[in-house]
Amino acid sequence: MKPAPFQYRAPGSVDEALGLLGPDSTVLAGGQSLVPLLNLRLARPELVVDINGVAELDYVRADDGPLRIGAMTRQVALERSELVRRRWPLLYKAVRLVGHPQIRSRGTVGGSVAHADPAAELPVVLTALGARFHLRSRGGARVLGASEFFLGPLYTARDPDELLVEIEVPEQPEGSGSGFVEHARTHGDFATAGAAAAVAPGGHAGIVLLGAGLVPTRAEPAERALAEGAHPREAAALAAQDVEDEYRRALCEELARRAIEEAMA
């Protein structure tokens, strides 16, 4: 199918974009989720604000410590970043499993985060890494953590007049390890379930499940158990204990075990 008619604006700066956003607008970043929705007419915005020309939102840097990713950064740029691969390998491991090369060449980090598909990889690993999400509007700016930002499937705390401008990922402690494992029926498909683990020396961990709930699901009992010296197998059982469906619970437990073991290897 083809999209229903819409007004189209392509601002060249964040300020210009913010001047256009409102209740009837939709932000077009990489378009790998929005354009299918437009084509299927599941989304029928009055106004499409295309931020592909906002060059100031395309960056990956860590000058002041944390990793700062501009919202318009293409997924392929994250995948090819030596900085990300070396210091935030969990992001590298996960971004390679986002769709296919033909998707990652256009798809953006900010778009994946703002779209908040419960089966998407990036929100899950960003949650595990303790990322913070920077929003701007004409009226000001605010910064939210993952639990405040992701509210439901395809639903975030972002207001219609706000733009996600940056994803900030804290520095990971020296000697940290990470693991990301998912199960998809074919490579590149949306995963049925997955698990991300970021484990610092001493056992301080971020363990987050994909496909276990409506948003990235932080497994706090498992994180606490691991910090107290539990075996990865015990922590994985705790991580999956509240997953409702039996098959999905078994899958989450096994994937969590593999992710934790990979992180601690």
Place this chain on the structure above:
Amino acid sequence: MKISVEINGHAYEGDVEPRTLLSDFIRHTAGLTGTKVGCEQGVCGACTVQLDGEPVRSCLMLAVQARGRSLRTIEALALDGTLHPLQRAFHEAHALQCGFCTPGFLMSMEAFLRDHPDADGEDLREALAGNLCRCTGYLRIVEAVEKAARETRGHDGRD
């Protein structure tokens, strides 16, 4: 909106609505019907073209977004009537039946082999996962891409 898009080195001009998909601009305005349109939701890969050298789904871009960019489609693959090594390998290995998916496979794989000339086995199969074929069962396609990769490497004894 009046736009001009460079495709295979030529400028194509058109007056399009913002909602016009790039895939439709390529086929209907530029008249380059080698690019196929399958699912129009980014799943099948039949509409894959190269945007500034990177493979993209042309059904997931608006035509207006291609203003000032350089596109490459299947029509540019054969040079002066000589098949590209990938095209020849697909022909020789019988890697197509109906052929609808083939332009998408070729545009994806040409970019992939350029960036990963030594790829084989699992990596190659992963790279193929973004294009669907409902005829061949994929074995001949894998064979063809391996064959083309070997040829592109120039039989220099590495395989």
